[in-house]
Amino acid sequence: xxDFFVIFSKGGIVLFATVNQAISQVVNxxxxxxxxxxxxxxFTCDNLALKYHLDNEFDLVFVVxxxxxxxxxxxxxxxxxxxLAFRDKFTDYDLRxxxxxxxxxxxxxxxxxxxxxxxxxxxxxxxxxxxxxxxLVDFYHEYKIxxxxxxxxxxxxxxxxxxxxxxxxxxQKTVKSMIIQSSKISIPTPVAPIVAPKVESKPESVxxxxxxxxxxxxPEKPKKKEAKPIPKGKKAKEARQWELGGKSSDDLxxxxxxxxxxENTSSxxxxxxxxxxxxxxxxxxxxxxxxxxxxxxxxxxxDVEIASSTNKKSFFGSLIKSMSINKALTRADLDPxxxxxxxxxxxxxxxxxxxxxxxxxxxxxxxxxxVNTWIGLKSFVRNALEESMLRILSPNRNLNxxxxxxxxxxxxxxxxxxxxxxxxxxxxxxxxxxxxxxxxNKVLIVACDTFxxxxxxxxxxxxxxxxxxxxxxxxxKIDLYEKGYGKDSAAIAMEAINYARTxxxxxxxxxxxxxxxxxxxxxKQLAKLIKINEPxxxxxxxxxxxxxxxxxxxxxxxxxLLDNGCRGVTSNASAINGIVLTKFDxxxxxxxxxxxxxxxxxxxIVFVGVGQTYxxxxxxxxxAVVKALMK
Amino acid sequence: xxxxxxxxMDKLPPYIRDxxxxxxxxxxxxxxxxxxxxxxxxxxxxxxGSRVLLMGLSDSGKTVLFSQLVSGKAxxxxxxxxxNECHLNLERRSVVMIDIPGFDRLRDKYWNDLKKGVRAIxxxxxxxxxxxxxxxxxxxxxxILADNLVSSQKIPILVACNKQDKPKSKSSKVIRxxxxxxxxxxxxxxxxxxxxxxxxxxxxxxxxxxxKEFAFNDLRNAIDFVDCVALAKEESPCEIEEIVNxxxxx
Numbered sequence: 001x002x003d004f005f006v007i008f009s010k011g012g013i014v015l016f017a018t019v020n021q022a023i024s025q026v027v028n029x030x031x032x033x034x035x036x037x038x039x040x041x042x043f044t045c046d047n048l049a050l051k052y053h054l055d056n057e058f059d060l061v062f063v064v065x066x067x068x069x070x071x072x073x074x075x076x077x078x079x080x081x082x083x084l085a086f087r088d089k090f091t092d093y094d095l096r097x098x099x100x101x102x103x104x105x106x107x108x109x110x111x112x113x114x115x116x117x118x119x120x121x122x123x124x125x126x127x128x129x130x131x132x133x134x135x136l137v138d139f140y141h142e143y144k145i146x147x148x149x150x151x152x153x154x155x156x157x158x159x160x161x162x163x164x165x166x167x168x169x170x171x172q173k174t175v176k177s178m179i180i181q182s183s184k185i186s187i188p189t190p191v192a193p194i195v196a197p198k199v200e201s202k203p204e205s206v207x208x209x210x211x212x213x214x215x216x217x218x219p220e221k222p223k224k225k226e227a228k229p230i231p232k233g234k235k236a237k238e239a240r241q242w243e244l245g246g247k248s249s250d251d252l253x254x255x256x257x258x259x260x261x262x263e264n265t266s267s268x269x270x271x272x273x274x275x276x277x278x279x280x281x282x283x284x285x286x287x288x289x290x291x292x293x294x295x296x297x298x299x300x301x302x303d304v305e306i307a308s309s310t311n312k313k314s315f316f317g318s319l320i321k322s323m324s325i326n327k328a329l330t331r332a333d334l335d336p337x338x339x340x341x342x343x344x345x346x347x348x349x350x351x352x353x354x355x356x357x358x359x360x361x362x363x364x365x366x367x368x369x370x371v372n373t374w375i376g377l378k379s380f381v382r383n384a385l386e387e388s389m390l391r392i393l394s395p396n397r398n399l400n401x402x403x404x405x406x407x408x409x410x411x412x413x414x415x416x417x418x419x420x421x422x423x424x425x426x427x428x429x430x431x432x433x434x435x436x437x438x439x440x441n442k443v444l445i446v447a448c449d450t451f452x453x454x455x456x457x458x459x460x461x462x463x464x465x466x467x468x469x470x471x472x473x474x475x476x477k478i479d480l481y482e483k484g485y486g487k488d489s490a491a492i493a494m495e496a497i498n499y500a501r502t503x504x505x506x507x508x509x510x511x512x513x514x515x516x517x518x519x520x521x522x523x524k525q526l527a528k529l530i531k532i533n534e535p536x537x538x539x540x541x542x543x544x545x546x547x548x549x550x551x552x553x554x555x556x557x558x559x560x561l562l563d564n565g566c567r568g569v570t571s572n573a574s575a576i577n578g579i580v581l582t583k584f585d586x587x588x589x590x591x592x593x594x595x596x597x598x599x600x601x602x603x604x605i606v607f608v609g610v611g612q613t614y615x616x617x618x619x620x621x622x623x624a625v626v627k628a629l630m631k
Numbered sequence: 632x633x634x635x636x637x638x639x640m641d642k643l644p645p646y647i648r649d650x651x652x653x654x655x656x657x658x659x660x661x662x663x664x665x666x667x668x669x670x671x672x673x674x675x676x677x678x679x680g681s682r683v684l685l686m687g688l689s690d691s692g693k694t695v696l697f698s699q700l701v702s703g704k705a706x707x708x709x710x711x712x713x714x715n716e717c718h719l720n721l722e723r724r725s726v727v728m729i730d731i732p733g734f735d736r737l738r739d740k741y742w743n744d745l746k747k748g749v750r751a752i753x754x755x756x757x758x759x760x761x762x763x764x765x766x767x768x769x770x771x772x773x774x775i776l777a778d779n780l781v782s783s784q785k786i787p788i789l790v791a792c793n794k795q796d797k798p799k800s801k802s803s804k805v806i807r808x809x810x811x812x813x814x815x816x817x818x819x820x821x822x823x824x825x826x827x828x829x830x831x832x833x834x835x836x837x838x839x840x841x842x843k844e845f846a847f848n849d850l851r852n853a854i855d856f857v858d859c860v861a862l863a864k865e866e867s868p869c870e871i872e873e874i875v876n877x878x879x880x881x
Contacts, residue, residue, distance in 0.1 A: 011730065012694045012711035024709055028690075031710045036736055059713060096717050099702040136706065387740070394736045398767045402820040407766065439823040584828065608828055621827040 001072060001151065003048060003065045005143065007086065009095050010059040016139045026050065027063055032396075035061070037602050038361040038388050044068050053079035056368040057328060058093050060086070074150040081150070085142045098136050328370055329377075334363050337381045348629050349592030351548045354599050362388055386626055389595055393622035395604035399578075402439055404536065405506055412444065412500040412508040414533060416493075417580070418526055419541035420553055421514030424582035424609060426455070428541060429511050430462035432580075432607060434614040436507050437470050437477050444505040446496040447482040448489035448529065449513040456482045459511060466614070479505075489513070490529040497533060510535065517556035527564030530575070539606060541580045542597055544587045550596040558601060576601055581620065582609035589628040594620065680748030683719075683726045683878065686775065687755035688767055689733035692793040696755060696861040697730035699871055700878075705863045710734055714741055722879040726750060738771070746780055751787050751881055753874065758792040758800040758858075761809060769813035773821070776814075776838045776850070787853040789877050795870070796860045803856040807847065814838075814845045 004023050007016040017023075030050050034043045043050045049068035054061055062079050066072055087093075165171050338359040345355040362385050371380050405413040415432075417425045426449075433443045445463060449455035463480040470477050481496040493510050500508050512529065515522040530538055540557060542550065554576070561575035579597050587593075594605060605620040646653075685693045694708040694715060701717045711732040719728045731741045752775065756768055775781055775788070790810075792803040801809070818837060839845050847854045855877060863869035 008709055009715075010711070010713040011715035012708045012732075013698065013715065014707040014709065017707070024707070028710045031712060032734060036712060036734065061712075095715075096701075099698060099704060099706075099717070136704075390740060391736050394739060396735050398735065398770050400766070400770065400817070400820055400824075402823055403766060403770075403816060406816060406820070435825065439820075607825070610828065617825055619825045619827045621829050624827075624829040 001066060001070060001154075002075075002078075002147065003067065005062075005064050005082075005147075007060060007062055007082075007137075007139065010061060011095070013095065013099075013136070015060070015095075015098070015136045016143070018143065023065065026065065030063065033602065036391060038358055038392060038599070051075050051079065053083060054364060054367075055083055055086075056365060057370065058087070059095075062086075072154065074154050077153075078146060078150045081146045082143065085146060086139065089139065089142060090137065328368050329366050331363060331367060333377065334366055334381060337378055338363055341382065341385055345592065345595075345629065349547050349587070349590040350629070351551045351592070351596040353548070353551050354596045358385070358388060358595075358599070382630065386630055389626050389629065390622055392595060392598050393605075393620070393625055396602060397604070399604055399606060401537070401606070402436075402441075405436075405441060408506075408536070410501070411504075411506045412497060413506060413537075414497060414508045414510065414535040415537045415539060416510045416512065416530060416533070416535040417539050417541055418512050418557065418576075419514060420516055423514070423541050423543040425514060425541045426458050426462070426511055428580050428582055428607065428609045428617070429509050430459075430466065431609060431614050431617040433462070433478060433509055434466055434469075435617055436509075437466065441506045442476070442504060443478045443507045443509060444496060444500045445478070445480050446493055446508055446510045447480060448493050448510050450483075450485050450487050450489055450492070451513040453485075455511075455513070456480075456485070469614075489525065490532050493529055493533050517553050517560070520560075523557070523560035524564055527561050530561060531565050537578055537606075538576050539578045539580050540576045540597075540601070541582060542593065543583045544581050544591065544593045545583055546593050546596075550593055551600060554597055554600045577603055578606040579603055580607045580609065581605050584608045584618075585610040585616070589631055591625050591628045594625050595629065680750045681724065681726045682745065682749045683728050683751045683753065683881075684742075684745065684749055685728065685730040685753050685755060686738070686742070686771075687733055688757065688764060688771060689735070691733060691755045691757040692861045693730050693733060693755045696753075696791065696793065696859070696871065696874070697728060699861050699863075699869055700874070701728055705869070712737070714745065719878075721881060723881065726878070726881070742775075746778070749780065749784075749786055751789070751878070752781070753878075754788055754790045755861075756790060756792050756806060757794055758802070758806060759794045759797040761792075761801050761806055765809055765813050769810050769817055772810060773814050773817050773838065776852070777821075781852065782838070785851050785853070787881075788855075789874065790854065790856045791859045791874055792856065793859055793861050795858045796862075796864070803858050807856050811845055811847060818845065 002018075004017065004019045006014060006018070006023070006027065008014045008027075026045050026048055027050070029045055030043045030052065033039075035052065035054075043052075047068055048065045049070075050063060050065045052061055052063045060083075062082055064075055064079065066075070342355045342359045345358070346352050350358075362381070365388070366381065366384055371377055401413075405411075417429050419425050429445065433445060436443050445459055447456045447459050459482070460480055463478060466478050481492075481499060483492045483495070489512060496510070497508055510529075510533070512526060513522070515526065517523070538561075540554060542553065546553065558576050579601065581594060581597065584591075598605060608618045608620050610616045610618050685697055687693050689710055694711055695706065697715050697717070698704050698706045698708075701719055711730065711734070714732065715728075715730040717728050719726055729745055731745065732738060754772060754775070757764070761768065772790075780786070781788075790803070790806070792801070792806050794800055795802075818839075818841065822837065822841075839849050843849075857873040857877065858870070859874055860868075860870040
C-alpha cells in the first residue's frame with residue numbers, strides 16, 4: 001500500500017529506492033518546505049502523503065509516500081523498524097566507502113559479513129538484481145520482510161465489534177451489585193476490550209525488540225515487555241486476595257516488616273497477573289487500569305529522576321556530567337535543556353507555539369547524534385538551535401527588488417501592502433517609495449484605503465513631502481492615485497495600474513485598509529483586490545512588538561487569502577510573499593517576532609522599519625537577530 | 632599561579648622534589664612538548680587550503696558531479712541538506728572535494744563555514760534552465776566573486792555548464808556573456824541595496840570598476856568556462872574530462 005520508499009543521505013545521494021519513477025519533485029518539496037523549515041508535520045502534495053524519519057548518527061533520511069486518503073497506522077512503526085534493520089545490516093556504514101567501492105551494492109553487502117550475504121542470496125534473484133542496479137546499497141530483502149510484516153499487522157488489527165447487551169458486563173450484574181460497584185469503583189467498563197488486543201500483539205514484537213537490545217538502542221522497553229508473558233503463564237486460578245487483607249492474621253501483623261513486605265509485593269504481582277488474563281469480570285474491570293496507572297507513575301518518576309540528575313547544583317557534578325556524555329543522545333537528555341531554551345525564546349517574545357515547535361524539531365534533529373565531549377551538551381544544543389533559526393531567517397529565494405523591477409517586461413511592478421490596523425502600513429510604504437525613487441524609479445502610490453477617515457490625506461502629505469525632496473529638478477517621479485472614500489478598492493487598484501502602465505510609472509505601491517484578521521468580509525475584499533490585480537509582491541506589514549498574536553494574524557491572513565482563491569506569483573504555498581517588520585527600533589533585543597513571522601509563512605522579511613524618517617528603512621541581518629535572541 | 636605550582640610540587644614524590652636536575656629535566660620536557668604542539672598547530676594552518684568547493688544553484692547537478700568525480704558512479708539525488716565531502720587524489724596533489732548545498736536557505740551558512748582553506752571553486756550551472764534563472768545564477772556567482780577571501784587569495788573558479796546533453800541548452804560561451812551582462816545590473820542594484828540592521832557593509836563591495844562594462848577578463852581571479860554532462864545516460868555518456876583536466880592543473 002506504500003507508493004514508494006527511499007533512503008537517502010542528508011547530502012542528497014539516494015541509497016535505496018523502491019521505485020525508479022520521478023519522485024524527486026515531491027521529495028525535494030518535502031525537503032525544502034518541511035525538513036529545512038523545521039516543521040514536523042506530515043507533508044501532503046497532490047494526492048500523496050509523505051512521512052519521514054531522520055537518522056542523525058548516520059545522517060540518513062527515510063521517506064515513505066502513500067495515497068493520502070489511506071490511513072496507514074503502521075507507517076511510523078515501519079520507519080522505525082527499517083531504520084533499525086538498516087543499522088543492523090550496515091553497522092559500519094560510511095557513505096564514502098559505498099561510493100568508492102567498485103560495482104554496485106551487492107558486493108558491498110557481501111563484504112560486510114556472512115550473515116548479510118546469506119540474506120541477500122535468499123531474496124528473489126530477478127527483483128533484487130533489477131533494483132540493485134539502481135541502488136547503491138542492497139536493502140531490498142530487509143525492506144520486503146518489514147513491509148510484509150507491517151501489512152499483515154495492519155490487516156490483523158481486529159475491528160472492535162459492538163457488543164450486544166447480553167455480552168456486556170452490565171447484563172451479568174444484578175441491580176444491587178451495580179449500585180455497590182459504582183460507588184466503589186468509578187472506572188468505566190469499555191476499557192477491557194481495547195486493552196486485550198494490545199496485550200496479545202506484544203509477544204509478536206518481542207523477538208524484534210530482543211534483537212535490538214544488545215545494540216543499546218532502547219534498553220528499557222524489551223525488559224518490560226518480556227516480563228509480561230511470564231506472569232501470564234500462571235494461569236492457575238487462585239482465590240482472590242486483597243493486597244492488604246492478607247491470608248491470616250499473621251499477615252496483618254506489620255511488626256514483622258521484612259516478611260510482610262515480601263509477601264505483600266508477591267500478592268500484588270499475583271493479582272496483577274490474574275488481572276491480565278481477566279479471570280473474573282470485576283478483575284477485568286479493575287486490574288488493567290491499575291496496572292497502567294502504575295506504569296504511568298513509574299514513567300513520571302523516571303522523568304523526575306532525569307530532571308533532578310541534570311539539574312545538579314554543584315559545579316563539578318555538572319562538569320563531570322557534561323564531559324562524561326559520549327553516547328548517542330536520547331530525548332531524555334535533550335528535554336531539560338530544550339525546555340530551558342524554549343523559555344528563553346519565549347522571554348525574547350517568540351510566540352510560544354513557535355518556540356515549542358522549534359525546540360521539538362531541534363530535538364528530532366539531534367536525537368541519536370553523538371556529542372563532542374569537550375563542547376558540552378548544553379552548548380551543543382544551543383548551537384543546533386542557533387543554526388536552525390539562522391536557516392529559518394535566511395531568505396528562501398533571491399531577494400533583489402530593484403533587479404526584479406528592471407526585469408519586469410511590462411511595467412509597473414505592483415506591491416500590495418496589507419496588515420492589521422495601526423502597524424505602520426502607510427508610513428513604511430512612504431519609506432519604501434522614497435528608497436525606490438532614490439534608485440531611479442517612477443513611483444505611483446495608490447490609495448486603496450477607502451475606509452478610514454484621513455487615510456488618503458496621510459498619503460497625500462507623504463507624497464507632497466517626497467515631491468519636495470525629489471522633484472526639485474522638475475521631473476515627475478512620484479504621484480498619488482486616489483478616488484476618494486467608500487469605493488471598491490479592487491477597482492481603484494486596477495484603474496491605477498492601468499494608468500501607471502500608460503503613463504510610464506515603473507512601480508505601483510498599493511496601500512490597503514488595515515483590518516483585523518477575524519473580519520471575514522474585509523478579508524474577502526482584500527483577497528479580491530489581490531486576485532484581480534495579481535501583484536508581483538504581496539507584503540504583510542507586521543509590527544515587531546507582536547508576540548503570540550503573530551501566529552494568529554499571519555496564519556489567518558494567509559489562509560483567508562488562499563481560501564479566496566489567491567495564489568502567490570511563485571505558486572508556492574503562501575499567498576503572502578514577503579514581510580515588512582516595523583517598529584524594530586522600539587524592541588531592543590526582544591526580536592522574537594522576526595522568527596515567529598518567518599516561521600509561519602516561510603517567507604523572508606524584506607524590509608525592516610527602524611525609525612520615523614524616510615531613511616529609516618533597512619534589511620534584516622539574520623545573524624544579528626539570532627545573536628540577540630540567544631543572548 | 633604560585634599556589635598552583637606549590638600544589639603540583641607537593642604532589643611530586645620527594646625524590647624528584649629534592650633533586651634539582653630532575654626537576655629541570657622535567658621542566659624542559661614539558662616545554663618541548665608544548666612547543667611541538669604550537670608548531671604543529673601553525674603548520675596545519677599555514678598549509679595552503681586543499682578544499683575544492685562545488686557550488687551552484689539547487690538542482691544544477693552538483694551532487695551528481697561530485698559523485699562522478701569521486702567515484703565515477705551515477706547516482707540519483709535529491710536536494711542536499713548537508714555537504715558531501717570526500718578526498719580526491721589529483722595528479723599533483725590530493726584535495727578535499729566538498730559539495731555545498733545549493734538551496735537558498737543553506738548555501739550562505741555552508742559557504743561561510745567551509746570557505747576557509749579553499750583552493751578552487753567549481754561553479755555548476757544548469758545550462759538548460761539558464762535563461763529562466765539567470766538572475767539567481769548571476770547573483771550567487773557575484774556573491775562568490777565579491778567575497779573578500781576569493782578576491783584576496785585569487786581563488787581560481789571554473790564554471791561548469793552542466794546538462795549539455797539536453798537539447799536547447801546554452802553553450803558555455805553564451806552563458807559567459809549572459810552572466811557578464813547580468814552582473815552589470817546586479818552591481819548597480821547591489822550598490823543601492825538597503826543597509827542591514829546592524830550596519831555591516833558586506834553587500835556593498837564592488838567587483839571590477841563601475842566605469843566600464845563588467846568582463847571576467849578584468850578580474851584578477853582566473854575564471855574558466857567549460858561544457859559538461861554529469862549525469863550519464865545510455866545515449867549520452869558522462870563528459871567531465873575537461874573538469875578533471877582543470878582540477879589536475881591545480
